[in-house]
Amino acid sequence: MPTSLAPVSIDELKAIAKRIRAHIVEMVYEAQSGHPGGSLSAVELGVALYWNHLRVDPANPDDPDRDRFILSKGHATPFYYAVLAERGYFSTELLKGFRKLGSPLQGHPSMKALPGVEMSGGSLGQGLSFAIGHALAGRLEGREFRCWVMLGDGELNEGQVWEAAMAVPHFGLGERVIALVDRNGIQNDGFADQIMRTNPPAMFAGFGWKVIECDGHDMAAVDAALAEAERPDERPRVVVAHTVKGKGVSFMENNPGFHGKAPTREQVELALTEIAEGLA
Amino acid sequence: MTQAASAAATREAYPYALIELVEQGVDVVAIDADLSVSTMGYQFGEKYPERWYTVGVAEQNMVGIAAGLAACGKTAFIASFAVFLPGRCFDQLRTSVAQPRGGLNVKCVASHGGITVGEDGMSAQAIEDLALATSLVPFDVVVPADFESAKQAIVAVGKTTRPAYVRTGRPKVPAVYGPDYRFELGKATVLRTGTDVTLVACGVMVRAALEAAELLAGEGVSARVLDMATVKPVDRESVIAAARETGAVVTAEEHQTTGGLGTAVARVLAETVPVPMSFVGVDRYGTSGKWDELLTYFDLTPARVAAAAREAISRKR
Numbered sequence A: 001m002p003t004s005l006a007p008v009s010i011d012e013l014k015a016i017a018k019r020i021r022a023h024i025v026e027m028v029y030e031a032q033s034g035h036p037g038g039s040l041s042a043v044e045l046g047v048a049l050y051w052n053h054l055r056v057d058p059a060n061p062d063d064p065d066r067d068r069f070i071l072s073k074g075h076a077t078p079f080y081y082a083v084l085a086e087r088g089y090f091s092t093e094l095l096k097g098f099r100k101l102g103s104p105l106q107g108h109p110s111m112k113a114l115p116g117v118e119m120s121g122g123s124l125g126q127g128l129s130f131a132i133g134h135a136l137a138g139r140l141e142g143r144e145f146r147c148w149v150m151l152g153d154g155e156l157n158e159g160q161v162w163e164a165a166m167a168v169p170h171f172g173l174g175e176r177v178i179a180l181v182d183r184n185g186i187q188n189d190g191f192a193d194q195i196m197r198t199n200p201p202a203m204f205a206g207f208g209w210k211v212i213e214c215d216g217h218d219m220a221a222v223d224a225a226l227a228e229a230e231r232p233d234e235r236p237r238v239v240v241a242h243t244v245k246g247k248g249v250s251f252m253e254n255n256p257g258f259h260g261k262a263p264t265r266e267q268v269e270l271a272l273t274e275i276a277e278g279l280a
Numbered sequence B: 001m002t003q004a005a006s007a008a009a010t011r012e013a014y015p016y017a018l019i020e021l022v023e024q025g026v027d028v029v030a031i032d033a034d035l036s037v038s039t040m041g042y043q044f045g046e047k048y049p050e051r052w053y054t055v056g057v058a059e060q061n062m063v064g065i066a067a068g069l070a071a072c073g074k075t076a077f078i079a080s081f082a083v084f085l086p087g088r089c090f091d092q093l094r095t096s097v098a099q100p101r102g103g104l105n106v107k108c109v110a111s112h113g114g115i116t117v118g119e120d121g122m123s124a125q126a127i128e129d130l131a132l133a134t135s136l137v138p139f140d141v142v143v144p145a146d147f148e149s150a151k152q153a154i155v156a157v158g159k160t161t162r163p164a165y166v167r168t169g170r171p172k173v174p175a176v177y178g179p180d181y182r183f184e185l186g187k188a189t190v191l192r193t194g195t196d197v198t199l200v201a202c203g204v205m206v207r208a209a210l211e212a213a214e215l216l217a218g219e220g221v222s223a224r225v226l227d228m229a230t231v232k233p234v235d236r237e238s239v240i241a242a243a244r245e246t247g248a249v250v251t252a253e254e255h256q257t258t259g260g261l262g263t264a265v266a267r268v269l270a271e272t273v274p275v276p277m278s279f280v281g282v283d284r285y286g287t288s289g290k291w292d293e294l295l296t297y298f299d300l301t302p303a304r305v306a307a308a309a310r311e312a313i314s315r316k317r
C-alpha cells in the first residue's frame, strides 16, 4: 500500500507552495487563458494534502490501493497540474503546453490523458458522487484507500453535491470519503454572497458531517485540519478552508475579475515578484 | 479564417436582443447561472435589474424557475454554456418546459456552442446540444451565423410563445450579413445560387461553406449555399428545391453529424427527393487549442466542405 511522504516540515511545504503559485501564474500567462483565482486559493490545501497526507506513489499512479484526489472544481487545472508535476507525476516542462493544441494539459482535466488525473472534470458538482463510486468499489474489494474531494464554494450551488453529501453518511463511507471546500467567497460572476448565498459549514453539518474549519493559507493550520479529517469519527469529515481567491498576488486577491482571466506581461512580472517575496 | 474589422461574437447579441424585446413590450424575465459575464446576460441585468435573476451554479434550478415564470405568463429567457444548457438540465427542460401545455414559453440561449469555445477543452465543447434540443418536441432550434443574425433570431424566438433553443458562439467572427438582412424563423437564406450541389450550413460553418463554394467555383463546380440557421423546424421547401435543382447536398455544422442539421436535412430528403448527401461535422471529443486552430484540427474547413461536395457529386446518377 502506498504511503504519504509525511512528515514534511511546514517550512518545506511553504517553499513548495511558492513554486506552485509561480507555476500557476506562468501557466495562465503563457496560455493567455485559464483560471488563476481559484487555483491560487487552493494551494495550501493541495500542498499539505499531496505532500503530507495523500497515500500515493507517483511512479505507480494506477496502484489500486492509492488514495484518490478528485478535483471536483475542474477549472482549477493550473493548481492541479502544477501540484502533480511538482509531486513527480510528470515533468514540469509539460506545464508550458497548458491549454495549447497538442498538449495533454487540457483546460479542464482529462483522466486518460495524464498520469495522476483521477477524474475528467469541467462540469461542476460531480466529484463527490464519483468519489462515492470509488469508495464503494474500495469497500467491495477490501481496500483501504481514501478519496479526497476538492470542491469550490460556488460549486456547492449544484444540487448534485447535496445528493452526494447525503449519500456519504448513508452508505457509511466516512472513513473513505473526505471533502475539502475551498471557501474563497467568490464564484464566476462575483461575490458568492451576491450570486448565491451559501453556508457550507451549516449545510454539511445538516447532512450529518463533522465540519473542520481552518485558515486555508496557514500551512500549519491546514496540515492540522487534514490530520483531524483523517481521524476516525462516526461522521464523515469535511474541511472548510477559509481562503482568499487569488491569494499571493495583490491585484488578484479577492478580485472576481481574475476568476478566469490571464495577466498581462507587466502583471505577471509583478505577480512573480510578489510570490517570491512571499506575500502569501 | 481571418477576422474582419466588424467581427463580433454571436453571444454578444443576447443582451441587445433582450433589451429590444422589452422595448417592444414583451414581458421578458431573464435568468443566469453564474456565467452571466460570459453569456453577456449581465448587460441585460444592468439595464433591467428587476427583470434579471442569477441563481448561482444551478442550471436545473434555473430551468424550473423559468418554467414557473413562463406558466405565469412571462417570456422566460435562460442562459448558460451549451454544454450545461441543455446538458445539465435536460430532464427539467423535458418535464417542466417541453411537456406542460404543449410547451411553456422558455427560451434557452446557450453560448459557447461547438468546439470554437477553444482552450477550455473537451469538457466545455458542446457537440451534442443540438441533438438534445431538437429532441424536445415543441422546441424551435436556431444556430445563427453572425451577430446580426443572432440578434434577430433571439428577438424572433422571443416573440413566439413556444420554447426555443438558440446556440451562440464564443469567438468574434466576421459578419456574414449587412444591415438589410431580415431573419425569418424557419426559413433558410440563400447566400449563393448554384446548380451542381447545395451546401447547407449553420453557425460558423456558414462562412466555411461560402469559402468552399468559392473553391469549387474555381474548378467549375457551381455550389448553392444555404444558411439554415433554423435547424428545427428545418426549411423543407428550400431543402427540397435544393435537391431537385442541384442533385446533391452537403450539410456542415459545428456539431456531431448525428442529431443536428445533417440529420434534419437527410430526413426531409429521405421522405421526398433522395439525392447523394455528405455530412460535415465533429464526431469525436476534442482537446484544447485556439478556436481557429481547432476548426482546422477538427477539419471544419472550407477544403473539407469542398471535398464533401465533390464526393456527393461523384455519387450522382
Ligand SMILES: Cc1ncc(C[n+]2csc(CCOP(=O)(O)OP(=O)(O)O)c2C)c(N)n1
Pocket (backbone or CB within 6 Å): A035, A037, A038, A039, A041, A073, A075, A122, A123, A124, A125, A151, A152, A153, A154, A155, A156, A182, A184, A186, A187, A188, A245, A259, B033, B034, B035, B057, B084, B088
Ligand atoms: C455545471 C457547470 N456550470 C457552470 C460552470 C461554469 N463555471 C466554471 S467555474 C464557475 C464558478 C465556480 O465557483 P467556485 O466553485 O467557487 O470556484 P472557485 O472560486 O474556487 O474557482 C462556473 C460557474 C461549470 N464549470 N459547470
